[in-house]
Amino acid sequence: MRNYPEDIAGVDDERLVGETALVTGSTSGIGREAALSLGRLGAHVIVHGRDEEAGAEVVEEIDAGVKEGTAEFVAADFADPAEVRALADATRRAAGDDGLDLLLNNAGGYFREARRTDLGVEYTFHVNHLAPYQLTAELLDDLADDARVVTTASEAHRGDQIDLDAVDSVDGFSSWRAYQRSKLANVQFAAELGRRLRERxxxxxxxxxxxPGAIPGSGFFRHLPGPLSGAASALGRLPFATTPAEGAATAVYLAVADEVADATGRYFADCRERKPSTEAQDPRAQRRLWEESADLLGMDEPLSAPVADEVEPTD
Ligand SMILES: NC(=O)c1ccc[n+]([C@@H]2O[C@H](COP(=O)([O-])OP(=O)(O)OC[C@H]3O[C@@H](n4cnc5c(N)ncnc54)[C@H](OP(=O)(O)O)[C@@H]3O)[C@@H](O)[C@H]2O)c1
Known part of the structure; x- marks a missing residue:
């Protein structure tokens, strides 16, 4: 029996012919399944990752499918802002005048090593949050009317806060805390983007x-310490384990389903809206993250308030 993301999400009748979708991190795991699904629904899919061979395989699978979907691969390392910019440029060219219909910010992972990128930012925070923030900002003007931006976060966002003054530090590094912080940033980013798009x-x-669920069969667990990684991969082969295709179902649902065409700034799991943590919902924290992310990247704040809104009354 078919158990594709579009079947699970109840959108297998939708047709995306003529639409362009960028799925970051689609050489593996959840992103790969989402890209294949969008291809089956007829979209032109921009497949992204660093692994050229894996990317070529996804493109081949979409192009060889019986449905109208087509694909191309663009490599970009999310730890490098110049490569993220080049991905945005390639996406712009692929989407053409019609614009980009879907941006699925999915690339990311759990990184064990304490290290900083050339920007001087802790690696997990940069790859999982700053890179999709930059990519989205670069592509804002290229999004089609009614486009959807979907971001892969995690329940791991719960129970943490973001100390924005410490994102350049790897002192006392904890890979789990770094991951949690980056996933909290994903939820806050998506909510703030939704608010700013609605208002401005x-x-x-x-x-x-x-x-997406906890998916032991995706590539995510390859970064866990040795025995845990082996155990996760064994778990992933068990019949009751959540599969990458099931993990991609909520992404495809948010990307395609009519019933969420107007939903914005929200958080979902299992194709249903969920309440994120209190910290994730804090509008001041969301706004500060947005502003500081632009500062860290040395870029103008995207969707900033119109100048008139920022003028303080004189008396
Ligand atoms: N698996 C889970 O249980 C789980 C649970 C909650 C949330 N998530 C989230 O789901 C998303 C996808 O994870 P997954 O489970 O599908 O893992 P995965 O199989 O390891 O896929 C990760 C994808 O991200 C790309 N990527 C990683 N680092 C990158 C970098 N520096 N630059 C560019 N691309 C990079 C990888 O591409 P290359 O290998 O080609 O570079 C790959 O395509 C992540 O955001 C993760 O946090 C996963």
């Missing part, structure tokens, strides 16, 4: 984040 852009573009 009238094109009907939405932004939501989701938890």
């Amino acid at each position: 852009d009238d094109r009907g573009i939405t932004s939501n984040s989701f938890h």
Whole structure:
């Protein structure tokens, strides 16, 4: 029996012919399944990752499918802002005048080593949060009317806070805390983007984040310490384990389903809305993350308030 993401999400009748989707981190795991699913629904899919061979295989599978979907691969290392910019440029070219219909910010992972990127930012925070923030900012003007931005977050966001003054530090590094912080940033980013799009852009573009489930069979667990990684991969082969295709179902649901066409700034799991943590919902924390992320990247704040809104009354 078929158990594709589009079947689980109840959107297998939708047709995306003529639409363009960028799925970051689609050489493996959840992103790969989401890319294949969107290809089956007829979209032109931009497959992204660093692994050229794995990317070529996904493209081949989409192109060889019986449905109209087509694909191309663009490599970019998310630890390098110049490569993220080049991915945005390639996406712009691929989407053409019609614009990009779907941006699925999914690339990321759990990184064990304490290290900083050339920007001087802790690696997990940069790859999992700053890179999709930059990519989204670069592509804002290229999004089609009613486009959807979907961000892969995680239930791991619960129970942490983001100390923005410490994202350049790896002192006392904990890979789990770094991961949690980056996933909290994903939820806050998606909510703030949704709010700013609603208030400052009238094109009907939405932004939501989701938890895909715990998926031992995806590549995510390869970064866990040795015995845990082996145990996870064994767990992934068990019949009751959540599969990458099941993990991709909520992404495809948010990307395609009519019933969430107007949902924005929200958080989902299992194709249903969920309440994220209190910290994730804090509008001041969301706004500060947005502003500081632009500062860290040395870019203008995207969707900033119109100048008139920022003028303080004189008396
Ligand atoms: N698996 C789970 O249980 C789980 C649970 C909650 C949330 N998530 C989230 O789901 C998303 C996808 O994870 P997954 O489980 O599908 O893992 P995965 O199989 O390891 O896939 C990760 C994808 O991200 C790409 N990626 C990783 N680091 C990158 C970098 N520096 N630059 C560019 N691309 C990079 C990888 O591409 P290359 O290998 O080609 O570079 C790959 O395509 C992540 O955001 C993760 O946090 C996963």
